[in-house]
Amino acid sequence: MLKKILIPFLIFSSLAELCHSQNVSNDTKLREIIYKKGQAEIIINGQNRKSIDNLTRIFSIRSIKEKSVHILLSPLTVERFIAGGYDYQISESADNKGVISSANMTEAMEWDSYPSYTQYDSIMRFLASSYPSLCMLDTIGTSINGRLVLALKISDNCKVDETEPEVFYSSSIHGDETAGFILMLRLSEYLLKNYNLDSRVKNLVDNLEIWINPLANPDGMYRSSNFITSPIRFNANGYDLNRNFPDPEEAQGITRQKETLDMMSFLADHRFVLSANFHSGEEVVNYPWDRWPYEHADNDWFYMICRAWADTVHLYSRAGYMDYLDNGVTNGYDWYPVYGGRQDYVTYTLNGREITVELDKNFITPTSDLDNIWKYNYRSLLGYLENATYGIHGQVIDALNNEPVPSLVFIEGHDIDNSQVYSDTLTGFFTRLLLPGSYDLTFNAEGYRDTTVRDIGVIQRERTDLTIKMFPDLNPADTTNPAKPLFYPNPGSIFIKAVLPEKIRGTVNIRLFNMTGKKVSDYDTEASDRNPVKLDVSRLPAGIYFVVFTNKETKQSCSGRIVILR
Numbered sequence: 039m040l041k042k043i044l045i046p047f048l049i050f051s052s053l054a055e056l057c058h059s060q061n062v063s064n065d066t067k068l069r070e071i072i073y074k075k076g077q078a079e080i081i082i083n084g085q086n087r088k089s090i091d092n093l094t095r096i097f098s099i100r101s102i103k104e105k106s107v108h109i110l111l112s113p114l115t116v117e118r119f120i121a122g123g124y125d126y127q128i129s130e131s132a133d134n135k136g137v138i139s140s141a142n143m144t145e146a147m148e149w150d151s152y153p154s155y156t157q158y159d160s161i162m163r164f165l166a167s168s169y170p171s172l173c174m175l176d177t178i179g180t181s182i183n184g185r186l187v188l189a190l191k192i193s194d195n196c197k198v199d200e201t202e203p204e205v206f207y208s209s210s211i212h213g214d215e216t217a218g219f220i221l222m223l224r225l226s227e228y229l230l231k232n233y234n235l236d237s238r239v240k241n242l243v244d245n246l247e248i249w250i251n252p253l254a255n256p257d258g259m260y261r262s263s264n265f266i267t268s269p270i271r272f273n274a275n276g277y278d279l280n281r282n283f284p285d286p287e288e289a290q291g292i293t294r295q296k297e298t299l300d301m302m303s304f305l306a307d308h309r310f311v312l313s314a315n316f317h318s319g320e321e322v323v324n325y326p327w328d329r330w331p332y333e334h335a336d337n338d339w340f341y342m343i344c345r346a347w348a349d350t351v352h353l354y355s356r357a358g359y360m361d362y363l364d365n366g367v368t369n370g371y372d373w374y375p376v377y378g379g380r381q382d383y384v385t386y387t388l389n390g391r392e393i394t395v396e397l398d399k400n401f402i403t404p405t406s407d408l409d410n411i412w413k414y415n416y417r418s419l420l421g422y423l424e425n426a427t428y429g430i431h432g433q434v435i436d437a438l439n440n441e442p443v444p445s446l447v448f449i450e451g452h453d454i455d456n457s458q459v460y461s462d463t464l465t466g467f468f469t470r471l472l473l474p475g476s477y478d479l480t481f482n483a484e485g486y487r488d489t490t491v492r493d494i495g496v497i498q499r500e501r502t503d504l505t506i507k508m509f510p511d512l513n514p515a516d517t518t519n520p521a522k523p524l525f526y527p528n529p530g531s532i533f534i535k536a537v538l539p540e541k542i543r544g545t546v547n548i549r550l551f552n553m554t555g556k557k558v559s560d561y562d563t564e565a566s567d568r569n570p571v572k573l574d575v576s577r578l579p580a581g582i583y584f585v586v587f588t589n590k591e592t593k594q595s596c597s598g599r600i601v602i603l604r
Contacts, residue, residue, distance in 0.1 A: 065120050068128060072116050076261055076270040077214075079129040080119070082107045094375050098271065098278040101319050102374045114276030136404025137216075139265045149224045149412065151405050152216065155185065155260045158253065161223060162188045169230045172196055172243060178251060179300025182274035185256035187300060190226050192248040200247065201433075201467045203426040204308050207419070208251040209316035211280045211380065213258020214269040217403040217411045218316025218395075222252035224412055225419055238420060245427050249308065254315075255279055255297065269402065273297055280315075281376065283383035287329060292378070301380070305388055309462075311469045312426040313392040315380055318401045321360040323347045324394040326385045327455075328370035329377050334385070335457035339473045341367065343425050344393060347418040355414035362396075370394070386456050391471055393422075429471040430494060432504030434461040434481055442466030443508050445483040450490075452477075474498045481506050511535070519567075522596055523587060529601035536571040538587055538596065545590040546571065550583050558583070562590065573600070580604035 071078040079100060085093070085107050093099060093107055097115055100108045108129065111119055139153075140146035143160050146153035153161060166175035174196040178187040193200065207225070209218030229248065232239040242248065253259060257274040259266055273279055273295055282298045294302075325340040327333075334340060348366030351359065360366040363373065370376060384392040397403075397411055434445040442465050448458035461468040461481075470479070474497055480490045486508040496502055511526040524537040538546065543565045550559040550573075558578060565571045565587075573585070580602050588595040 064126070064128065068111070068120070069116060071128065072111060072113055075268060076112065077272060078111050078116070080109050080111060080126045081129050082109065082124055082126050091375050095377055098281060099374060099376075100271070110271050110278075112270070112272045112276035112278075114272070134267065134269075134402055136406060137266060137402060138405040147223075147227065149220055150408055152220070152266045153223075154264045155256060156264055158223075159186065159188070162190060162252075165190060165226055165230060169233075172230055172233055173226075176249075178254075178304045179297065181255070181257040181297055182295070183257045185260070187251065187254060187256065187297060189249050189251040189304075192226065192229050192243060192250065193246065194244045196247075201462075201465050202245060202247050203311040203431070203469045204247045204249065205423055205426050206249045206251070206305075206308070206310040206313035207316070208254050208313070208380075210252070210259060211254040211315060212271045212278070212317060212401075213255040213261065213273075214271050214401050215316075215318035216259070216266065216269070216401075217318050217397040217408070219252050219259065220403075220408050221316065221397065221411060221415065221419075222250050225416065226250050226252070228416065241427070242420065242423050246423060248423065249310070254301065257297075266402075280317075280380055281378040283378050283380050284387060285329060285378045285382065286386070288378055302383075305384060305390075309388060309460075310384070310390050310392075312423070312471065313384055313390060314422060315392065315394055317394060317396050318398040318403060320362050320396040321366065321399055322362040322373075322396045323360075323367050324370050324373065324381070324396065325367075326370060326382055326392070328379045328382050328394075329375055330455075331371050333369075335452055335454050336391070336472065337369075339471065340391070340393070342473065343422065347395070347422055350418045350421055351414050354417065356410070359414055389456055389459050424499075425471060426469065428499055428501055429469060429496060430477075430479070430502045430504060431469050432461075432467070432506055434466040434468065434483070434506045434508060436486075437507035437509045443483050443486060445481045445486075445506075445508065448480055448482070449477055450480055472496045479504075481508060483508055486510055523585065523598035525598060525600050529603045530575060531603050532574075532576045534573045534575055534600050534602075536565075536573060536585070536587070536598070538565050538571060540567070541592070541594050542587050542589050542596050543567065544592075547588045547590055548573070549586045549588075550578075551586070552584075553582055575600070575602050578602055 068078055083106050085105055090107055097109045100110045138151045140151040140157055143157045145151060146157045162175055166173045172192060174191045176189050176191060178189050180186055207222055209222045229239055229243060233243050255273055258272055259269045261270050262268045271278060277295050279295060279297055282295050323344040325344050344367045348360050381392045381394050384390040434443045436443055444463040445461045446458060447461060447468050447470060459468055459470050477494050478490055478492045479494055480488060482488050489506060489508050519540045520537055526535055528534055545562060546565045547562050549557055551557050563571060583600050585600055586595060586597045
């Protein structure tokens with residue numbers, strides 16, 4: 039009997055030891071690959087939606103194929119992955135066959151080989167110097183290893199900040215996704231060369247400020263040398279830069295990388311109306327949200343412009359190109375969730391409109407395919423930028439002095455999750471991209487009465503122009519030295535401001551009494567002709583209140599009545 043028990047036990051023990059030795063061997067091999075190549079791709083099979091969501095919060099998911107999750111690990115994440123005890127297999131990733139390096143800058147600008155980093159730098163400088171009235175070179179920042187993150191500004195008056203919509207194309211935030219790198223360089227040259235030859239190009243350059251950043255992660259693409267020999271997805275510190283942007287649902291302790299901080303500053307300075315970032319690994323156009331299962335307020339507009347990209351590609355591409363998921367289009371979360379991505383950061387935090395374009399199933403596009411990627415996509419590149427010339431374009435100004443007014447611009451009952459836009463703080467200009475239809479726009483600005491303009495028509499592929507005049511809450515002529523406290527807005531619900539008579543200004547004691555005579559507030563503040571008193575009434579019940587202002591030095595007082603609404 040003992041023998042019968044021991045035999046299965048010994049078999050089980052042997053299998054367990056074998057599995058353990060295989061895991062140890064696999065883990066060792068994984069570490070060796072990452073040490074040698076800077077990254078390794080692993081596959082975890084049989085994952086459901088919940089487990090995929092958990093994985094994407096920790097590791098960099100490269101793709102999802104049915105229920106198989108393909109993850110890229112870096113030196114930064116490999117030990118945490120191994121400690122997780124996952125059942126995995128190592129993907130034998132393809133080497134860089136078909137990648138030909140350019141012999142010189144002239145050869146590189148034939149766009150069928152890959153430039154060295156120094157050649158890339160020279161190409162960017164050459165384009166700016168060859169078309170000085172149309173093109174200006176700028177630096178977004180520097181990488182961990184000190185390489186420049188470059189961008190070209192292309193516009194008819196490139197040295198001037200005009201009141202035109204700003205648009206942005208950026209590629210290769212993942213250093214081993216190369217198709218967009220060449221595509222952006224070639225697009226830059228195409229716009230400049232054809233400005234006086236092609237009316238479509240001229241219209242774009244004349245009416246937009248076009249910014250192009252061909253390479254957002256130079257340390258990843260040129261990891262080991264001046265040439266593209268062993269590119270990796272990550273930056274020099276092992277971070278996936280497209281998982282490194284602020285996210286409302288991000289985990290605590292995220293270390294924001296230098297490249298990310300530089301890009302955030304650049305994006306905040308420009309507040310692009312429309313943008314796209316370019317990747318490889320699939321062939322599909324991806325739109326927000328990446329991190330949430332519900333729709334963006336302008337979901338149908340996003341689908342329309344992405345559908346136009348893919349449909350245009352299909353007219354000029356080989357059969358089977360960019361037909362993944364919904365025939366080349368997908369909502370990000372429907373594909374798989376991403377947290378800390380640039381697309382959602384731009385769209386949510388900066389109130390922009392950004393999509394992600396996956397250009398090639400090959401992460402590293404063979405040089406023999408670069409020309410095809412261009413031929414398939416360049417018309418869509420132009421068509422996407424044209425969207426920024428449509429929709430509602432306007433300026434918000436002060437009705438009394440015509441000065442620009444920085445204003446919130448929103449559509450009641452439509453805008454959610456930061457889908458509203460803002461007029462520029464310096465110029466008052468704004469752009470609102472919308473589906474064709476009729477809309478009521480409301481403008482809200484500090485110190486001004488809310489203004490709603492109704493039934494604004496948006497026509498397909500046309501531009502609607504508006505000038506919005508906003509009236510101050512008070513006429514400045516009436517606030518110079520009022521005889522008694524002047525309250526606005528009154529009634530109010532959150533804040534009520536008070537312009538005080540000159541004799542009361544200075545350090546002022548404020549007391550609020552309700553209708554029963556009970557004092558509900560008593561505090562000191564400062565008041566001047568340029569600094570009205572701001573009463574925070576957000577926590578007081580609705581009703582009528584009596585306010586007494588007393589100058590602390592002269593003891594002179596004045597009073598008035600306010601109404602709080604809820």
